[in-house]
Amino acid sequence: MWKARLNDRQIVEELRKLIDTNQYGIGLTKFVQICKEMGLIHTHHQGHTVESIWEVMIKLREIFPNAGVHEMISLLHHKRNMSHAISASAYHTYFATYEPHLICLCKACRLQHRCFWAAGVNDIWAVDQHDKWNQFGLALHTGVEPFSGKILWIRVWHLNRNPQLILTYYLDVVNNLGFIPLVTQSDPGSENFGIANAQTMLCQWHDPALEGTLQHQWMHSRKNIKLEIMWSQLWHCFTLGFKSLLDHGVHQGWYDIDNTLQR
Incomplete structure (x- = not known):
């Protein structure tokens, strides 16, 4: 609570x-x-100021370099248990003082309006892969319930193109929840064939009237909007900071190998 x-x-x-x-x-x-x-303890008892939260904000910025005001408030709340202890004026003063460039970037954004339609909860489960971490040997895959925004799974492995592997993500969630959606949705790609076939088979099993239909939607030309938004938020709010840690680990690893070979 x-x-x-x-x-x-x-x-x-x-x-x-x-x-x-x-x-x-x-x-x-x-x-x-x-x-x-x-x-x-609430805000008026702790009395945090812009200066007292500076060190905590710097630590969070190492991992979340582009997170906005609302994201940082949420991170302070869940990561540091501090959001109740800091006044709204202190937040805005901090950003205006130490991070005005991020405020300018946020105001300069050009948003594109797109529509996404879902009849209700579990009408659609949307799935998608993310390949921006392939340089580190990491491949991401996620499934989302778009109406509520609930992340059903987000997995990291060394590949995300194996249909059998991707199918296990879907089946694990179905097994845990005890139900399936009306329709699944993904970008075209053979890695999603397993989910499309399993979803169709399960729907036809429970409702024989659906025989001969496909209970999966193939979305073309970046129309899987909810997943695109999620990956974009992950990239801007988290990946850039996490990538710097991965880069440091890779470079440090090569440095250690070079030193070992020289010896």
Whole structure:
């Protein structure tokens, strides 16, 4: 409930729904005391300033160099448990003082409007691969439920072109959730044939009236919009920082090998 950013009064109300109030009781005063003992302290008690959050922000920037204001607030909340302890004015002052160039880049973006239609939750599962990390021998693949935005899986392996491997990602999620979507969706490519065939077979198995139909959509010319957005956000918010760590590891590895050979 704290991670969901409910205030103290809202959390107390929710807790009263979960405990036996005939035997136990909890009031706002006692709850505030418990929060202090657990280190869950609000903004006015910690009194963070732009200077006091500078070191933490620098550490996060090493991994997330292009994350915007809202992304950084979320990262501070989930990674450092600090979002409740920092005022909104401190956030904006920090960005205006130390990162004005990122604000200018954000305002200069030219957005393209595209439509994506889904009837509801689990109407579509969209899948896609990501090849931008191939230089490090890493291949990504993901599946997303577009209506809710839930990431069903995101896997890293040394390849993402094997239809049998990609099919296991889909089947693992189906096994865990206990249901399938109405339709799956992907870019054209033989690596997605396994999911297309399995989805169609399972749908026809549960509904014989679907015999002779394909329960998979092939999206052409970058029309798999939700996945393109996800990979773009990953690239701008995370990959650039993570890539610098990978580059350092690769270069350090070659340096160690050279030194070993020279000896």
